[in-house]
Amino acid sequence: MGLKEKLEHNEFAITAEMAPPKGIDFGRIRECAQAVKGRVDAVNVTDFQSAVVRPSSLGGAKILLEEGLEPVMQITGRDRNRIAIQGELLSAAALGIKNILALTGDHTSIGDHPEARGVFDIDSVGILQAATKLMNGEDINGHELSGIPEYFLGASVTPLYEPVELQIIKMVKKIQAGAKFFQTQAVYDIDVIKGFMEKIKDLDAKVLVGVIPLKSVGMAKYMNNNVPGIHVPDEIIDRMKKAQDKEKEGLNIAAEFIKQVREEKICAGVHIMAVGAEENLPVLFDMCGF
Amino acid sequence: MIISKQKPFKEILEFLNGKNKIFITGCSLCATSCMTGGQQQIEEMKEKLEKQGKTVTGSVILDPSCHKLQVKATLKKQKSQINAADAVLCMACGNGVQTVSSCVKTLVYPANDTLFIGEIERIGQYQQACKACGQCELGWTAGICPITKCAKSLLNGPCGGAKNGKCEINPENDCAWILIYNRLKDLNMLNTLLEIKPPKDYSKSLHPRKLAASK
Numbered sequence: 217m218g219l220k221e222k223l224e225h226n227e228f229a230i231t232a233e234m235a236p237p238k239g240i241d242f243g244r245i246r247e248c249a250q251a252v253k254g255r256v257d258a259v260n261v262t263d264f265q266s267a268v269v270r271p272s273s274l275g276g277a278k279i280l281l282e283e284g285l286e287p288v289m290q291i292t293g294r295d296r297n298r299i300a301i302q303g304e305l306l307s308a309a310a311l312g313i314k315n316i317l318a319l320t321g322d323h324t325s326i327g328d329h330p331e332a333r334g335v336f337d338i339d340s341v342g343i344l345q346a347a348t349k350l351m352n353g354e355d356i357n358g359h360e361l362s363g364i365p366e367y368f369l370g371a372s373v374t375p376l377y378e379p380v381e382l383q384i385i386k387m388v389k390k391i392q393a394g395a396k397f398f399q400t401q402a403v404y405d406i407d408v409i410k411g412f413m414e415k416i417k418d419l420d421a422k423v424l425v426g427v428i429p430l431k432s433v434g435m436a437k438y439m440n441n442n443v444p445g446i447h448v449p450d451e452i453i454d455r456m457k458k459a460q461d462k463e464k465e466g467l468n469i470a471a472e473f474i475k476q477v478r479e480e481k482i483c484a485g486v487h488i489m490a491v492g493a494e495e496n497l498p499v500l501f502d503m504c505g506f
Numbered sequence: 507m508i509i510s511k512q513k514p515f516k517e518i519l520e521f522l523n524g525k526n527k528i529f530i531t532g533c534s535l536c537a538t539s540c541m542t543g544g545q546q547q548i549e550e551m552k553e554k555l556e557k558q559g560k561t562v563t564g565s566v567i568l569d570p571s572c573h574k575l576q577v578k579a580t581l582k583k584q585k586s587q588i589n590a591a592d593a594v595l596c597m598a599c600g601n602g603v604q605t606v607s608s609c610v611k612t613l614v615y616p617a618n619d620t621l622f623i624g625e626i627e628r629i630g631q632y633q634q635a636c637k638a639c640g641q642c643e644l645g646w647t648a649g650i651c652p653i654t655k656c657a658k659s660l661l662n663g664p665c666g667g668a669k670n671g672k673c674e675i676n677p678e679n680d681c682a683w684i685l686i687y688n689r690l691k692d693l694n695m696l697n698t699l700l701e702i703k704p705p706k707d708y709s710k711s712l713h714p715r716k717l718a719a720s721k
Contacts, residue, residue, distance in 0.1 A: 294658075298705060320665040323657055323675045334658065338705040341662040345702070356705075374666035382687045385699050386663035392702060401666055444669040 219258040220368040223422040229485030233260040236276040248494035249283040260288040267327025277313045292321025297337035309365030317370045318343035344393035371395040374445035375412035399487040401445035402428035422484035430466030471503035508536040508599040509632040510618040521615040525592035533571035533598035543597035563591045571602025640711035648689035655682035661703040
C-alpha cells in the first residue's frame with residue numbers, strides 16, 4: 217500500500233526524509249534507503265535543501281525508486297520558473313514519481329551560492345495549481361498534454377507560528393489548489409500539535425507531524441535560536457542534558473512523541489527528518505515498535 | 507524617490523583614469539534628497555578630484571537629470587565647459603546618467619549606485635517600497651507591498667520562515683505577510699486573503715518598458 221492509499225484508508229503513515237549528497241555519491245543514501253525499506257511508507261527527497269547545490273530532488277527520487285522505495289519529490293519555487301517547474305513535474309510523472317511536496321523554498325541568501333538570483337516565479341500554491349492542471353491534461357496556460365500525469369500532492373505547514381491563523385489561511389489555499397497531505401515543521405511539544413489539529417479539524421487534509429530526533433543539547437538550543445517554527449521545550453532540553461547517551465535519548469524522546477501521536481490518533485502520520493543521521497532511523501522504528 | 511548611494515571614490519577614480527578634465531552634473535530631485543547629487547556633494551567631489559590633480563571644468567545641477575528636454579537645454583548653456591572636459595561625472599541615478607549621456611558626446615560616468623525606489627524614513631534613512639512590477643497589488647494588501655517587502659515576493663501568504671514577526675533572511679525586516687495580516691484583521695477584511703492569487707504576469711514587465719501616455 218502506498219502513501220496515498222494508506223492515508224486514504226486512515227492508516228497511520230510514516231515518512232522519512234533524505235537529502236541528496238553534495239556530489240554524486242549516492243552510496244550512503246542507497247544504504248539508508250535499504251535500511252528503512254518496508255518500514256516507511258515514503259521518503260521525501262529534498263530539493264536543493266537550504267539553497268545548497270546538490271543533485272536535484274528528481275534525481276534523488278529516481279534513485280529511491282531504483283531502491284524500491286516510494287519517493288516524495290519536494291519541489292520549490294526558488295530555482296525554477298513556471299516552465300521549469302511544470303517540466304520537472306512532467307519528468308517526475310514520466311519516471312514513475314507520483315508524490316509531490318510543493319514548497320516555497322529557503323531563500324538563496326542562506327545557501328552556498330548567496331549571489332544567485334532567486335526565481336520565486338510561482339509560490340507553493342502556484343506549484344500545486346500547476347500540478348493539478350497537469351493532472352487535468354493541460355499546462356497552466358491550457359495547452360494540451362500527450363499523456364496525463366497522476367500526482368498525490370502535498371505541502372508544508374508550520375503549526376508553531378504567530379499568528380497561526382495566517383498559516384491556516386495559506387493551508388486552506390493549498391488544499392484548494394490540490395494538496396491532499398501536509399508535512400509539518402518539526403514539533404516537540406505535543407500540546408502544540410494537538411492545539412493546531414483542533415484548529416484545522418474541519419479542513420480536508422491529512423497531516424503528518426514533523427519529528428527531528430535531537431542529537432545534542434546544542435542542536436536543541438541552535439534550533440530554538442535559529443530555526444523559525446521550532447521550539448524545543450525546556451523539559452526536553454533538561455532530559456537531553458541529564459542523559460549519558462545524548463543521541464539515544466534524542467531518539468527516545470522522538471519515539472515517545474511518535475507513539476503518543478499514533479496512540480491518541482492526533483495526526484494521520486509522522487514525517488521524520490533525521491537531518492544527516494538517517495542511519496538512526498531503524499533504531500527509532502525499533503523503539504516505536506514499528 | 508529613486509534612492510542612490512555614492513560609489514566608493516576609488517571606483518570613481520578608476521573610471522576617470524587618464525581623464526584629467528572633468529565636468530560634474532548633479533540632480534535637483536532624488537539625488538539631492540539622497541545627498542548623492544546636491545550642491546554640497548558636487549563641491550565635495552570637486553575638492554576630492556582636484557586633490558587627485560584633476561581639473562573640474564564646471565558643474566551644474568540638472569532639474570531634474572531624467573528630464574531629457576530640460577537636460578538638453580541646460581547642458582547646451584554649458585557647452586564650452588563640457589567640450590573642454592575629458593569626461594562627465596554624473597551624480598544622479600542610473601536614469602540620470604543615461605539621459606545625460608544621450609545629450610552629450612563626451613563619455614559620461616556614474617558617481618552613484620542606484621539602489622531602489624523607496625521612501626525617506628528620516629534624513630539618511632531610506633527603505634525600499636516599490637519594485638515597479640507593473641501591476642500594482644496594493645489594492646488588496648492593505649497598502650503593504652508583498653512583491654517588495656516579502657523577500658520571496660510571495661502572493662499567497664507567508665512562508666514558514668518568520669520568527670517573532672521578522673523575516674528569516676534579515677531580522678531587521680518585518681515579515682510583510684504578518685504586517686498585511688495584522689492590518690487586514692484590524693479592518694475586518696481577512697477574507698481578502700483567502701482568494702488564491704494567480705502567478706504574476708511577467709509579460710507585462712518585459713524590459714525596457716516604454717509608455718506613451720494618452721492625453
